[in-house]
Amino acid sequence: LMDGYRIEGPGDVLQALVRIQHFLGWVPPQLRKALSERTRVTETKIRGIIDFYHLLDAEPTAPWVVHLSTNITDMMLGQQTNIDRFNKYAKKNPGKIQVNETSCTGLCEQGPALLINGFAMGRINAQRVDDILALISTDTPLDQWPANWFEISSNIRKPGPLLRHHVVAGEALAKVKTASPEDFILKLDHAGLKGRGGAGFSTAFKWQACRKAIGDHKVVACNADEGEPGTFKDRVLLDRHIENVLEGMTICGEVIGAKSGYIYLRKEYIYMYGHINNAIKKRREAGLLTEDFDIGIHMGAGAYVCGEESSMLDSMEGKRGIPRIKPPFPVDQGFLGRPTVVNNVETFCNVALLADKGLDNFRSVGCSHTPGSKLHSISGDCKHPGIYEFPLCTSIAEMMKACGGKEAAMVQVGGAAGRLITENRFDTAIDFRRLYSAGSMMVFNSDRQPKDLLHNFSHFFVHESCGFCTPCRGGCQMLAAYSDQVMNGTLQKQDEKTLLDTCKLMMTTSHCGLGKTAGQSIGQIFHHHLKAQKAENQEMAHE
Ligand code: SF4
Incomplete structure (x- = not known):
């Protein structure tokens, strides 16, 4: 963690705090003062940064x-x-x-x-x-x-082209260099590569916009902050395919003309820091990372909202991760105001695969409108939880068959902020058209109730709302309070409408995606709860 680490300015505050916390278990006042003097960031601001991140402490903790x-x-x-x-x-x-x-x-x-x-x-x-x-x-x-207590298994249950692909460092990059950057962007476009972080945005469009943006210092940022409940596929890619991630990032750097790249790693994955750092060093030694384009690691400190790209950029700048007002978009003004491409870990692996194996190979998987494969982190009520790689446009029913989710009655696709799909809709496919997903699939059998999800997710959103805007800050609190009433059976009829109205308000007026998707997800789950409750009442009346 200290390898080559230096504190040079305000941008290093968060990284310094992460290290102090890691070694001391908290951030003592005298170090906050020293950090303030060194970086010219006020102590009050430093305290605000500590308070923002769940995994930093301004007060002494127990040993x-x-x-x-x-x-x-x-x-x-x-x-x-x-x-x-x-x-x-x-x-x-x-x-x-x-x-x-x-x-x-x-x-x-x-x-x-x-x-x-x-x-x-x-x-x-x-x-x-x-x-x-x-x-x-x-x-x-x-x-x-005992070391085995800390062993993290990969649990790859079904590998596909992406998980089978191990790039030879520099080979895919060399193939890209034989043609023009514009050619590779065209290839990305023909490949129909959509961002695998969940939003499904066109990678070609993003790269082209950044390439054309004004600015002589462009940046590549890899979002490795997967904090969406139920998602763990990037963990496996970083652990088993780090070379592919770095190759994809270097290709991006080459194509958009970037000078620097960063991996924003969630603090929960700190045990992989050394492994990633070593892979970067090996690439430097091989001359694949140079002064012209190098890659560093930025640690997160436990804030779900930093998975949102603009909050992640603020966090990379050493600040609290508050979502920015858009436009300007990161491709025009991202990290330190520089044009920045932000892509997910899995997207960069797909870039390496496409560059290495070619367009036809890439398009031979998936469906014509959304080619390629997708990794899914499957957990919950299934026999074989783990990582599954399916062609895009695979139905949930097929996925349940593969993971031993025979008894599945509901699947929450895309994490807490995603969509609840019930059994009668298991023919729905993850296709980045009707259904989007970063890859989280939480499986529930018929013993589970939608109200269990409602309660867990609404409290999750209270914990993770950054508090910047009122609809989300207050809305999440209200939804959690209502979900408590749902659980103990005291929710009044008139409050059902208020709950749904709160969800709608959050969807339309929240500042960033967290508040919008929280409202959407909770509203949808509550509808399922009302349906389930109605069916239960009818059954009781029948009996
Ligand atoms: Fe913060 Fe929520 Fe507002 Fe996003 S919607 S800015 S997470 S309070």
Whole structure:
């Protein structure tokens, strides 16, 4: 984490804070002061930055800090028992351990999961909690804990062309260099490559706009902040295909004429920092990264909203990740006001695949309007949770068959901010036309109720709303309060309409995608809840 690291100016504040937090467990006032003097950012602003990010602390923490994921799939696997166990110990041993809840650790297929002093651990059960607490009781340093507890499996269940593709460093780049940048943008266009971060925006259009933008320092930014509950496919690509990610980024740099590239890595994936850094160093040694175009790593610090590209850019600039007003779009004014292409990890892997294997190969998978494949992170009520690569336009029914989700009654596609698809609509395909997805598929059988999702997701949004605009800040609070009433059966008839009106208001007036999609998702799930409730009432009346 300290390899080649320097504090040079205001832009380094967040990265410095991440490192201080990592090594000390919090950010003491004297270091905030020193950082302020060094970067010329006021102490008040630095305090504001610390308070914005969930994984930074301005007050001393206990020597042991645990963050337990409360994502719905972890809760379905019995996480509440683990939380209760940790809390019981914390109560008996004041000052020894701090127990926090977090929304997603990126380990949904190997949950229940947690972070212990920032390091991820999956498959937590009562026995593991007891073993952890025994080591905490004796203050055994983390590096003396059994290494296998920290092993993160890839769980690739169904590989396709993308997961089978391992680029030889520089080969795909060399093929791009044989033609003009415009030729490769044309190829991207003919390949119909749509952004795999969930929005499905044309990659060719984005690259062309940035290439044409005015500015002599252009930037490539790789969004590796996958924080959408139920998503963990970028984790596997960064771990197993980092060379493909770097190759795709370098190709982008070549085509748009960029001077620098950054990977914005979510803090929960800090255990991969060394691995990614080594891959970058190897590329430098091979002369594939030079002074003309180099790549660095920016760490996030636990803020879901930073998955939104403009918040991510603010976070990369060392600030709180507040979504920007658009236009200007990042392709014109992105990182430090420079024209910037922001693409997802999986998109850059697709770029490397296309450059290496050619257009016909790329288009041979998927459907004519949306070629290529898509990675899906499948978790929840299925026999074989993990990573699945399907051709685009594959139906949910086929996916359920492959993952052993025979009993599936509902699937939440695209995370908490996505869409709930019920069994009668499982013929719907992920095609970036009718249905978009970054790749999260959370499966629920008929024992689960839409109100369980309503409750979990609405509280998730309260936690993650950045608080910048009123419709989202207040709306999320209202929706969570209503969802509590739904759970305990006290929601009044007249409040059903208010709940739906709140969702509509959020969809139309929120400043960024988080508030808009939160309103849309919660409103849709609430409709499903009302339908389920009606069916239940009719059944009871019939009986
Ligand atoms: Fe922040 Fe929510 Fe407003 Fe987006 S919609 S700016 S997350 S408060």
